[in-house]
Amino acid sequence: MEIVEKLQNPNNGDEIKLNPTSNSKPKVVVIMGATGSGKSKLAIDLASHFPIEIINADSMQVYQGLDVLTNKVTPQEQKEVPHHLLGTISPCVEFTAKDFRDSTISMINEVWSRNRLPVIVGGTNYYIQALVSPFLLDDSVEEAEINCLSDSQEDEQPDLEVELMSEDYDCAYNRLKDIDPVAANRIHPNNGRKINQYLNLYARFGVIPSKLLQEKTVENWGQVDNSRYDFCFLCVNASLTTLDPFVDRRVDHMVDAGLLKEVLDIYTMNADYTKGLRQAIGVREFEPFLRCYIMEHQKPCSESHGQTLNDQILKQNIQHIVDSPDDNEWKALLTEAIQQVKLNTRRLVRRQRRRLNRLQMLYGWNIHYVDATKSIISM
Known part of the structure; x- marks a missing residue:
């Protein structure tokens, strides 16, 4: 198929090697892209060329329920390709980036034990960043640091605290990105509690949230050179006029x-x-x-x-x-x-595209772009 041909012959001329022995680190393929671009379709198409198993990295598709709304691939569409983390998490719990990382590391090892190639598929970039980097910003540490700071200074500037929950999430999230792109890049844009917490922290104390943690962690978070795996990054791309x-x-x-x-x-x-x-x-x-x-x-x-x-x-x-x-x-x-x-x-499509650009610019990810325009138009 055309998309697979483009995968085997990427635009930048670099060969994409999927041989597990090509590097001392285990090979993992990551398929990213904006919603509606055809990530799942490409992943399933790959199964006709390589022995693969797919691990879902969509923060909403991991949950049980809302199969239509979250656009989960149906059993028929899966074409008997094994899928993991697809509709397996209770909707009553919050599945964090740390949860995803820990679960996925175990699954990758299991997939490799079956002599198959793990393929991570999804548009939730902070999930993928958590997997790529060994330096995960841990929520429990962060909460402790924020609470400690708040307890020690709670009477100093109480009038500066702002209530953001009634604001449009896009506006609040964009404010956070301007203040602290590192912190913004690791949370869900609809996580109003965390956005509110970060912005209040900055408004009250002038503290950049990501600076609360070790400089080494912030500096290396998302850097592919420090990764535990040999990643092959693919981005399914199409113009906005198509998407x-x-x-x-x-x-x-x-x-x-x-x-x-x-x-x-x-x-x-x-x-x-x-x-x-x-x-x-x-x-x-x-x-x-x-x-x-x-x-x-x-x-x-x-x-x-x-x-x-x-x-x-x-x-x-x-x-x-x-x-x-x-x-x-x-x-x-x-x-x-x-x-x-x-x-x-x-709007989500545009946010996802901007984040993907940042991953390449800020962290040096070698992303191979696959043009899915013709495939989308034919749907």
Whole structure:
């Protein structure tokens, strides 16, 4: 296939060697790229050329549930290629970069013991950075340092503390990137608690969060030269003029495939959208629609399985709104939510592309770019 041919003949002329004996370190392939670029497709295509197993590095796809919304590859699409960390983590817990690193190191060793090539696939760059670098910024150490500083100075400048949770996450995250790109690059853009903590730390004490930790750790975090593996970095790339309409169409397909039913299954009023699976784009955006619709339409049911029946009726009614051509207040609210999902997904694409550029510029990752434009257009 064309993408695999480009992989075997990269644009920069460098040969990509996948021979496990080509280096004293174990070889690991990493496939990155913006959402919708075709990372999973490329990984599965590789299986026809190399004996591989795929390890998922998407921070939302690791969780159980929301298979449609998070766009997990289906069993049919997997084509019997072994996949790991795909829908295996409870949505009730937070799967951190440290958790990913520890789990993946063990899995890589197991894959190599079977004489197969580990292929890491995903757009969550801070997961991949945690794996690449032996110097992981540990949350427990960081929390202790921040708490210690706060305890010692809590009365000095109390008026400077700011509340950022009501701000748009993009704005708050961009502020953090301007102040401390190292700290921003290692957390999820929707991790409002951590963003808020970092910005308040800077506002109150003038402290750069990443400077709390050892200079050696900050200096080396993400540097590929210090890595435990011999990485081959591939980035599936396409122009924004190609990706934008594709991700818009993909959102429409997700809605048709039952996205709203999935969101309703985990919906809780006043939920925390900064942790776990609820961080996924496509959950928080439907809050205004679901809140209004449920408050007006959900009534106690007298039958024996009342709550279950109510949930089923709600799903049927909401699906009817999705399918209906009629214009009414519910359709307008729903359409607004869907448009917001599309907008936030396009924003995510741009963030991911910027981060990938930084990985190459700041840390010297030798990334081989694969142009997926033709493949995306043909979908």
